Amino acid sequence: MKPDHGIRILINRLARIDSAAGWAGGLNPTQRAALEYLSEANQFSRSPSHVADYLGTTRGTMSQTLKALVRKGYAAEHRQKSDQRSISYELTEAGAAAVTEPNPIADAIGSLPASVQAALKEGLLQSLRLALAANGGQSFGKCKTCAYHDAASESGFCTLLGLGLEPGESDKICVEHKEA
Amino acid sequence: MKPDHGIRILINRLARIDSAAGWAGGLNPTQRAALEYLSEANQFSRSPSHVADYLGTTRGTMSQTLKALVRKGYAAEHRQKSDQRSISYELTEAGAAAVTEPNPIADAIGSLPASVQAALKEGLLQSLRLALAANGGQSFGKCKTCAYHDAASESGFCTLLGLGLEPGESDKICVEHKEA
DNA sequence: GCCATTAGTATCGACTCGCTACTATATCAA
DNA sequence: TTGATATAGTAGCGAGTCGATACTAATGGC
Known part of the structure; x- marks a missing residue:
């Protein structure tokens, strides 16, 4: 068809x-x-x-x-x-x-x-x-919806890279993003 | 904003x-x-x-x-x-x-x-x-939804150009299209 | 018959695009 | 340690889009 x-x-x-x-x-x-x-x-x-x-x-x-x-x-x-x-x-x-x-x-x-x-x-x-x-x-999603995102610390923390995020960065797009 | x-x-x-x-x-x-x-x-x-x-x-x-x-x-x-x-x-x-x-x-x-x-x-x-x-x-709409389209005749008629349409043509896109 | 309008095209420079080939760095294994 | 292999970025090629401009040819109004 x-x-x-x-x-x-x-x-x-x-x-x-x-x-x-x-x-x-x-x-x-x-x-x-x-x-x-x-x-x-x-x-x-x-x-x-x-x-x-x-x-x-x-x-x-x-x-x-x-x-x-x-x-x-x-x-x-x-x-x-x-x-x-x-x-x-x-x-x-x-x-x-x-x-x-x-x-x-x-x-x-x-x-x-x-x-x-x-x-x-x-x-x-x-x-x-x-x-x-x-x-x-x-998927190129945002940090805040990511399985590796830890929102507990000040401006967010990436548990995959083991790094703290800059302020506002949890609202940005990331290549490593994995849907939570 | x-x-x-x-x-x-x-x-x-x-x-x-x-x-x-x-x-x-x-x-x-x-x-x-x-x-x-x-x-x-x-x-x-x-x-x-x-x-x-x-x-x-x-x-x-x-x-x-x-x-x-x-x-x-x-x-x-x-x-x-x-x-x-x-x-x-x-x-x-x-x-x-x-x-x-x-x-x-x-x-x-x-x-x-x-x-x-x-x-x-x-x-x-x-x-x-x-x-x-x-x-x-x-708008580039189709003949059959056009104000100039006359569906009475065999395969449709364009009252703007004064021409009969080919079979199947009433389902085609036209530059002269005007929403009925 | 004159003239403005319209349809299509050629040409220019900047650039995207897929592709291949290359360099430099990084990683892993023997 | 030393390769072998993978990865990140780039240069260069040929085809073709893109906006812009400048043309030709046909049309239509007056």
Whole structure:
């Protein structure tokens, strides 16, 4: 039987229309998506490999994209002490400002009834979970919903890495995330 | 206030993951999206301009993309008699086959409960309508839901163009569509 | 017949994309 | 300790999208 591509095509079309609006500030849509991920990810999850996994592209492409962001002043490289091979990118002030800019698609969605928004988000999340499971991908959830998260200490503690979290970091995305 | 980009980012991420799977058969994701549109649009709606409007890109880019599809044997050009400037593209057999191929994201969505799928589709459609209205874009609906559609005759009649429709065409997308 | 409009295209520079090949660091085992 | 192997990041290739601009050709109004 012919598969029903209807919803998939709707998602792609919305993303495409959003892309057309994503060229603001000298950025292109991919660079903007990477920037948005960096703003949501914790310090252990901001390497080229991680961003590539999250966005479904390759290390090579993402390496170039991140270097472009640095060149444009939206991000900065930061070599890790623990593993000299890996690099953690972080947003500059300009980068942090760019991700909060208004956006027509976000506005359109925001003006929908709350119940419709909730149903939409739930449907998208379930689709994403299934798609990632089929791909063998990671969940990329937030620390506070993670099985390794210990909320007892001051600003949270990661029992997997044996490290304390920075303030506010329990609300960030982590590559090691495992649903509690 | 900082806008909530959550749902927008989910949509983009799903589209991005889908894109990675969209390289099958020597096509790239954009070429596939154009092919999918051509398979759903009626004979008056398959020009470079129309596909560009539908997918939110420019005539120049879409012109190149459609020529690539012809070069690869998935589509064919067809000059209109009425207006010698415009071109209508149509799918070849290979093109028609390519749009029915299975797809991991479509499968994931298809395996969700019917109620979740319905809510998802409804939320996406409402978002799309608002986004298009904000952009001044067309609705691109199907003939059978159009104010100009007269279902009395054999296979439908377009009262705007004053033309009879081909069999099955009332289920196709039209640029001139106006919600009844 | 003139002129503004429209449809399609060619070309430019920047960039993504998958891919392959390479370097440097890290890890593990004999 | 010394390989052997895996991992992180990158450079470079060819194809092609993308916005932008500048063109040609056909159309339609006046």
